[in-house]
Amino acid sequence: MVLSQLGGKITNALKKMANSTVIDESQNFGIIYGNKVDLANMDSGTNKRKIIKQVVFDELCKLVDPGVEPFKPVKGKPNIIMFVGLQGSGKTTTCSKMAYYYKNKGWKTSLVCADTFRAGAYDQLKQNATKAGVSFYGSYTESDPVKAAKDGVTNFTIQDYEIIIVDTSGRHKQEKELFQEMKQISDVIKPNNVVFVMDGSIGQSAYDQALAFHSTVPVGSVIITKLDVKHTKGGGALSAVAATKSPIIFFGSGEHIYDLELFDVKSFVGRLLGYGDFRQLFDKIQDSGIEDKAELYEKMIERGDITLRDMYEQYKALQKMGPMDKIMELIPGFNADLLPKGSGEESQVRIHKYMCIMDSMTNKELDNPKLFDQNSGRISRVARGSGHSITVVKQMLEEHKRFSKVFGAMLKKMKGSKRGGMPNMNQLARNMGNMNIGNINIGNMLKNFGGGMDPSSLMKAMKGRK
Numbered sequence: 001m002v003l004s005q006l007g008g009k010i011t012n013a014l015k016k017m018a019n020s021t022v023i024d025e026s027q028n029f030g031i032i033y034g035n036k037v038d039l040a041n042m043d044s045g046t047n048k049r050k051i052i053k054q055v056v057f058d059e060l061c062k063l064v065d066p067g068v069e070p071f072k073p074v075k076g077k078p079n080i081i082m083f084v085g086l087q088g089s090g091k092t093t094t095c096s097k098m099a100y101y102y103k104n105k106g107w108k109t110s111l112v113c114a115d116t117f118r119a120g121a122y123d124q125l126k127q128n129a130t131k132a133g134v135s136f137y138g139s140y141t142e143s144d145p146v147k148a149a150k151d152g153v154t155n156f157t158i159q160d161y162e163i164i165i166v167d168t169s170g171r172h173k174q175e176k177e178l179f180q181e182m183k184q185i186s187d188v189i190k191p192n193n194v195v196f197v198m199d200g201s202i203g204q205s206a207y208d209q210a211l212a213f214h215s216t217v218p219v220g221s222v223i224i225t226k227l228d229v230k231h232t233k234g235g236g237a238l239s240a241v242a243a244t245k246s247p248i249i250f251f252g253s254g255e256h257i258y259d260l261e262l263f264d265v266k267s268f269v270g271r272l273l274g275y276g277d278f279r280q281l282f283d284k285i286q287d288s289g290i291e292d293k294a295e296l297y298e299k300m301i302e303r304g305d306i307t308l309r310d311m312y313e314q315y316k317a318l319q320k321m322g323p324m325d326k327i328m329e330l331i332p333g334f335n336a337d338l339l340p341k342g343s344g345e346e347s348q349v350r351i352h353k354y355m356c357i358m359d360s361m362t363n364k365e366l367d368n369p370k371l372f373d374q375n376s377g378r379i380s381r382v383a384r385g386s387g388h389s390i391t392v393v394k395q396m397l398e399e400h401k402r403f404s405k406v407f408g409a410m411l412k413k414m415k416g417s418k419r420g421g422m423p424n425m426n427q428l429a430r431n432m433g434n435m436n437i438g439n440i441n442i443g444n445m446l447k448n449f450g451g452g453m454d455p456s457s458l459m460k461a462m463k464g465r466k
């Protein structure tokens, strides 16, 4: 059976199983659990579904994990990373995302354009390098990709760059010449890691394509792109791992520079089987720094009030976590289809606007928003200073009032209560009925979690997965 079809078949079989009262052994699982589960000889009280689910999960994890340590760059020396993949797989975009990732982790990072084939590749990578805030090398006039790659790598090596990412042109396995050229680039720049980029929606051809690349250059890592695209589960990832015997290191979750997620085998398999992804969610929350703000929250609880400065800090953390719709998709059981299309983007833009406005306020105003009620001249001044209209500043202040009303009530309840006084989701949903982030209604969103769950158990559940 083609490996890429496996994920789909298993998911369907599990769904059938969930809807039936009797387990039918012909339901496809033989391929996965083989002789690992002896259903016939199990006690009648055994939860067979649970056991099968676990075995399927474990076996899929083994298929996605080749048992090879992923490449780790070494500090203080040039780490040359060469990207290869099919045309349109998302190579150029992913190179830039990876550069952004390493730059943010404090590595001296650069991008080299060795795609002299596709008109526009140079401009695309150069613009992305600017967005990512990393150095760029490329040439409009050089038509030899091997020379472009060599010059770029030499240029950055002598300047002590630690991460040098080389983007090459996309190719199909039929294109023998292009494959030869890719090999020449690899022979000349001697990459420490060759990354094979694969579109997550690719079907049956995944195995052959991956093999064609791996037999020409020493692929050491795989990145699966476009896992955010609807109905894309990334079953082809199993084929890519099988063909290259290399670990998947990241996956692409959108078109933006920050849409690159560290790959975790269990999370991925859970996602493949439709279980949601607490691990990713927890990592995002941790990266946002929200957890380091214990002191800030204690002060808020003590005051039972939220200032503009507190709101600014919350926005800052939200911005780091990325668009809201992407975060919500990671919550198991949450139906992301209920969110309006583009809602995540819109909320990011709005949050950015509001933060600019708050940047133009004085410390006194940030700590005491009531000052704006006493003197409307302050609103005009902030509008002028931030480059936004008076209407937008007023909208922002209204948003703060709503925010403060809802959370202020919650904070008052939390003060002095036994388990931190966290209300359950239904209570929160009622309180937040009027609140929006961008065009996402927070009240509706929380109702979607189901009333039984409370935020503190959510946090515990997430931590349990760590």
Ligand SMILES: Nc1nc2c(ncn2[C@@H]2O[C@H](COP(=O)(O)OP(=O)(O)OP(=O)(O)O)[C@@H](O)[C@H]2O)c(=O)[nH]1
Binding pocket: 085, 086, 087, 088, 089, 090, 091, 092, 093, 094, 115, 118, 121, 169, 170, 171, 225, 226, 227, 228, 229, 251, 252, 253, 254, 255, 259
């Ligand atoms: N939704 C989504 N789109 C992506 C992702 N990664 C890349 N893309 C989009 O896929 C398209 C192709 O990406 P490129 O980076 O230009 O592809 P490429 O592999 O460099 O293309 P060639 O140079 O022709 O080989 C672009 O529209 C990207 O924005 C992803 O993770 N999610």
